[in-house]
Amino acid sequence: MGAAIGVAAAIGVAAVLIFLAAVFVDDWNVEYEEFSFGEGSVELRVAHLSDLHFPRKSVDCARLIGELERRKVDLVAFTGDLVCRKKRVAGSGAYEFMAALSKKFPVYFVQGNHEKYCADRTVCASLRALGVHVLDDETFYFVRGGKRLAVAGVSPGSGYAPSDGARDFTLLLAHHPEKFSQYAEGKPDLILAGHAHGGQFRIFGRGLFAPGQGIFPKYTSGLYRKGDTAMVVSRGLGRSRFPFRFNNRPHVPILTIRM
Numbered sequence: 001m002g003a004a005i006g007v008a009a010a011i012g013v014a015a016v017l018i019f020l021a022a023v024f025v026d027d028w029n030v031e032y033e034e035f036s037f038g039e040g041s042v043e044l045r046v047a048h049l050s051d052l053h054f055p056r057k058s059v060d061c062a063r064l065i066g067e068l069e070r071r072k073v074d075l076v077a078f079t080g081d082l083v084c085r086k087k088r089v090a091g092s093g094a095y096e097f098m099a100a101l102s103k104k105f106p107v108y109f110v111q112g113n114h115e116k117y118c119a120d121r122t123v124c125a126s127l128r129a130l131g132v133h134v135l136d137d138e139t140f141y142f143v144r145g146g147k148r149l150a151v152a153g154v155s156p157g158s159g160y161a162p163s164d165g166a167r168d169f170t171l172l173l174a175h176h177p178e179k180f181s182q183y184a185e186g187k188p189d190l191i192l193a194g195h196a197h198g199g200q201f202r203i204f205g206r207g208l209f210a211p212g213q214g215i216f217p218k219y220t221s222g223l224y225r226k227g228d229t230a231m232v233v234s235r236g237l238g239r240s241r242f243p244f245r246f247n248n249r250p251h252v253p254i255l256t257i258r259m
């Protein structure tokens with residue numbers, strides 16, 4: 001009887017430790033997930049960052065930038081929620097991180113709901129002053145080896161579609177993955193999105209809840225396809241008002257685009 005109680009207690013302690021590790025240790029252990037798109041001789045490496053939510057980020061920022069350099073990234077696409085809308089942005093570390101990032105890479109940024117509804121209306125202007133390309137329903141072109149990558153950005157609530165223009169590959173940055181069908185109508189080759197935070201709690205590869213998608217959301221992590229358009233969703237790198245993530249490591253998709 002005493003032995004059985006001891007075994008049960010040991011199993012209980014182990015279960016609690018595994019739970020705590022999944023919530024707290026995993027929280028700082030970034031997963032870099034590689035994807036490849038397109039064909040052709042010109043190659044571009046894109047790092048997809050999302051949802052850092054300064055000051056509630058879950059990553060060591062210096063280490064993150066070092067890892068992007070080690071992985072030979074050419075440009076960074078940031079799909080919104082750099083900040084928390086009810087927190088003071090200045091002093092949160094957000095601008096220092098973006099300044100350091102934009103010194104190393106061209107950075108393309110779209111607003112998330114937390115920038116769109118932030119009490120501080122100067123966030124986008126401040127990012128532009130740091131050299132970040134803020135895409136507020138706009139398309140920029142990144143040219144390499146005679147090939148043109150169109151990088152378009154759609155703001156939350158907008159129906160913007162990438163403008164016509166000569167391009168070899170179209171990358172659409174958006175915050176909201178639940179609008180996949182709407183964004184795919186513009187026929188971009190690849191959409192990058194965030195917002196879902198992996199569904200907060202991940203069980204058997206599925207998220208539990210995401211804003212805009214509800215219970216058992218469809219678009220929370222990784223690759224999805226609709227016709228000729230692909231979408232990659234980042235699980236993000238921070239926490240919003242809901243403070244816990246379970247079995248849900250911070251996530252940086254790395255895209256190799258050939259054109």
Ligand SMILES: [Fe+2]
Nearest residue numbers: 051081195240
């Ligand atoms: Fe977010």
